[in-house]
Amino acid sequence: MRRSIPFLSSLLFGLASMPANSRAEVLPKPDAPFSGVVAETREKSVPAFPQPVQPRKGAPNVIVILLDDVGFSASSTFGGAAQTPELDRLAAHGLRYNQFHTTALCSPTRASLLTGRNQHQVGFGNLADIATGYPAYNSVWKSETASIARVLRLNGYSTAAFGKWHNTPLWEISPVGPFDHWPTGLGFEYFYGFQAGETSQWEPQLYRGTVAVEPTKKPEQGYHLTTDLVDDAIKWLHNHEAVAPDKPFFLYFATGATHAPHHVPKEWIDKYKGRFDQGWDRLREESFARQKALGVIPAGAELTPRPEGLPAWESLTADQKRLFARQMEVYSAFLSHTDHEVGRLLKALGDEGRAEDTLVFYIVGDNGGSAEGGLNGSDSNLGTLQGSNTEVAFQLQHFADLGSPLYDNHYAAGWSWATTTPFQWMKQIASHFGGTRNPLVVSWPGHVAETQAIRSQFGHVNDIAPTIYAAAGVTFPEKVDGVSQLPLEGASLLPSFADPSAKSAHREQYFEIFGNRAIYKDGWVAGARRYAPWEAFTNLARLFRGGFENDKWELYHVDEDFSQAHDLAEKNPKKLAELKAEFDREARRNAVFPLVPIPDPDTFPSPAAGKTHFVLYEGVERLPTRILPDISARSHKITAAIDNEDGGAEGVIVAEGGRHGGYSLYVKDGKLIYQNNLFGQTLEKLVASKPLPRGKVTILYEFDVDFSLTEAAKGLLSSALVAKARPGRARLAVNGEEVASGHLSLFGGFRSIGTETLDIGKDLGSPVSPDYASPFAFTGRVEKVEIDLKK
Structure with missing residues (x-):
């Protein structure tokens, strides 16, 4: 086992290795000169093989765990009703960040996370599935935004990715590629997972590297995707330990959970029977109280009200309550099952004796809870995009089978709001923290000054890359594969590891998804919301409407108003105007415009285009x-x-x-x-x-x-x-x-x-x-x- 270096030394070395004009780095590094001797005869010559690039001595292993569609308050670690004891255990020996942010949508969050840039700079202004012919929205990963995996691999790391990969152009997902924008083309030496935004947890479509493979078992034989992914990741860890125990690794583990379909073994669902009969209004109040007790929100934080358009629980019929409560039982079981499986991965790391020299980032969700199931939820979630039946009476016919392979089920939108306590809104709504704020737990034994500690520095997924580079002593490259690199947008979180009072290095950040947009700067947020997310894909006229100049902007002083409970737009129009102008500057710098470009099926690249x-x-x-x-x-x-x-x-x-x-x-x-x-x-x-x-x-x-x-x-x-x-x-x-x-x-x-x-x-x-x-x-x-x- 590699010995871990003292925290202060690591911190100073890491900070010294951050990007600087005076230390331009080019990757791949040139081959080292031949170190042997070449003479006229073999007797006088000395052979020497080329040596691989060596990482900095003591460079940590790095694991980044990313869950899918988990709101800020879904897990018990952050006050939720779904029990996550493995995440609790990790947090008990690490740090919990309560002002960490995602982009509010899956593909964009992953692009930002894996590069340290803003999502539009990478080409993922929205979902890969609805790419458009503009540079910020075409889903073609830009060569000037090299991934963490590529940079670390060229600095001597092993790299592997498991699970969801939603960042390859759809027209390049084929048996013949091209494979440049697959995980293995972007720096990962090994990939096992799926390419779509979601897949069945029971009958997934999987790839190993670039080759399609089938699950080794059937659902009736006990197969589940999360279990399979963990098994494969553990196998990779064991092989790595057997062959290269002294070589650091970067392991990216991104589950399909808890994105729809909410698929989970029945024995896990049974544990939550009757736990949500009180409904979403009451659940928010209960979660809010637990959050205060845990200290994951400030004592003065306020609980924001239910948004217009979501019904009060008490206004529902008995049938609605029965169905909706069951949907949340299934979802919470799904999250608990996921926690258990991720815990197996972390246990395997500990069993190998590698926990002490491994930096773990556990990001609990790539956006807020999802309202895409609609007001009633659905047992044919993707079918709702085409108008499938979501009536309560229809869904109750299969009430007992939710969570099984038979249904592509999703919960009602009220639960997505409940799992983003105490914030407003949810997934897709980049204007409010309900869409963009997700828990982050960091563990690095011997390098974190406190345990069970809360950190409240403002952070964003684009901060993960610079934090890793700093911890690993990696100089950010000026060029990768001959291509000049865009600067990192994020800032290292490393100073906050040791100092809870360290100032937030990330002072400004824009957000934008489907025209929902916001700008954070020095403790203030201004934002504009365009639609209710439960109608996003069933009311395209609403989603793609114009009139952006007429959008209503809100203003919050989030240094004092943790949950965005008090809109100050009318009281402070000068500040609002200042932030709106700042958003416009950042939007132009990051190629965010045009807002909400409409996907055109006739221009979407496809090998089948024009053929009959x-x-x-x-x-x-x-x-x-x-x-x-x-x-x-x-x-x-x-x-x-x-x-x-x-x-x-x-x-x-x-x-x-x-x-x-x-x-x-x-x-x-x-x-x-x-x-x-x-x-x-x-x-x-x-x-x-x-x-x-x-x-x-x-x-x-x-x-x-x-x-x-x-x-x-x-x-x-x-x-x-x-x-x-x-x-x-x-x-x-x-x-x-x-x-x-x-x-x-x-x-x-x-x-x-x-x-x-x-x-x-x-x-x-x-x-x-x-x-x-x-x-x-x-x-x-x-x-x-x-x-x-x-x-």
């Missing part, structure tokens, strides 16, 4: 939707050439999507079947009238859109994100003979789900049809599948 004919051969699998022909709401045909040599073949010929939306063409019990799955809520089938013949078979499926929508269809599509589902006439033919036909009430919309893929000869991930279990591989041979888009 596609040929897919045997062995093609795990193709994400963004690189495929978009057949939603379009007349199309699918032609498959198969070999049913023995006459008994069955299985999937082609499938796209999964349990929560998609289509599948398969053979079961000798019959050809086409399954249409709308959000997992409407299942329609065409079944062939006769058995599939023996030998070589040509199968044709045709769908012709009916553009004369029924009133029912119009109602379903009225709140859709994109009108990408339509009714139409479908038919199946075998060797030129029609064997089935029928009318589909609605086809499409599943591409917005984005977590599932297209597969030839099998259905990976979750099954499109309840008639089979994945992968239901075809037992004959699928020679070729052709997809044609009709004019």
